Amino acid sequence: MDFDRTAEYVNHHSEEEGKAMRKTIWVIFWVLLGITGVEVTLGLVWQDMGLAWSFVKWTFIILTLIKAYYIVAYYMHLKHEYKNFIYAVALPYLVLAVYLIVMMLTEAIYIHEHHGLM
């Protein structure tokens, strides 16, 4: 059944290593939960605190990217794969995503300034 020779690439680890890994998993859980807590709190209080919206918005975006990094790097284990695999997965996506975001913002802001789509 093992036609793709999965067994050759399988990850196994000992009881000891498992203990350390579980610790990392829980540490990252608290990081993710903490960031979400900060986001929600900020979302509720930023107006009362008189913070500038652009500052709040960028804080949200940066915190989101940090969360995404921890999920992909540790929970999806990408950080510990071979470098060439990391590049093969992450680069095509990141390049296109950045390109699309730049295009989207350029075009949408232009349309907004020129009296909308209608």
Place this chain on the structure above:
Amino acid sequence: MAGHSPTVDSKTLWGGGFSPFNVSYGKIMMWFFLVSDAFTFSGLLISYGFMRHSFAESWPVAERVFTHFPFMHGDHPLLYVALMTFILIMSSVTMVLAVEAGHRMDKKNVIKWMAWTIVGGLVFVGSQAWEWYHFIHGTELGAFQLVDGTIVQWVDAAKESLYLPGKELVMISGAEATAMMKGGVEVYGANLTVNEYGLPLFGDFFFFITGFHGTHVFSGVVLNFVIFVNVLKGTYEKRGHYEMVEKVGLYWHFVDLVWVFVFTFFYLV
């Protein structure tokens, strides 16, 4: 992590007979599928961003739309979606713990953590259904749609004066309001063509993005369940490794990852 082959020089690595990525075929394909799926979600979120920036003034504020919380009255912006986020993060943790247990061939713990992951997924799907229900039914007061399609909000239950859409509250009342309302209709809740909270596009994107994500969560639960049954039957114990758990785990974390972005760009920003 343990189990990886020792580092070899690139010539040997690409010399054939071994995956230069040191990853099995199935796992590579799962990753490539996830990259393509990430493109799809990016397309949805980026088109959402495009419309939102194009209609910057009249875009509804999500915080004012999703204010319900089960068994509680009044306005509770962000609270419910924060709970949903917590549930999904939690189920991500139980999933990664199942994967870790699999690496130790610890069948008992794989079963335990996968079961919790499935429960978390079902609770999340249920929460989403609840949120859809409230969005579709809307508020008791409803809103008013003018002849030109603009949605205006009632000032109070008398339904005689109204607020124009926009960041600043502009109130119209008296004869001016009556004249403005001529030929319009009252609207309640949201669907693909009407949205009492403002632009119908907001509703469309809400249904498509959270719907597409919810479908992913649901299929994730189904996949997890299939693998869970295999774990129970001892299929992977016999095979000598739990890589299937790792593969559905990748999919499950991806679903959580997408939600992180949906949460930020739909509810927070």
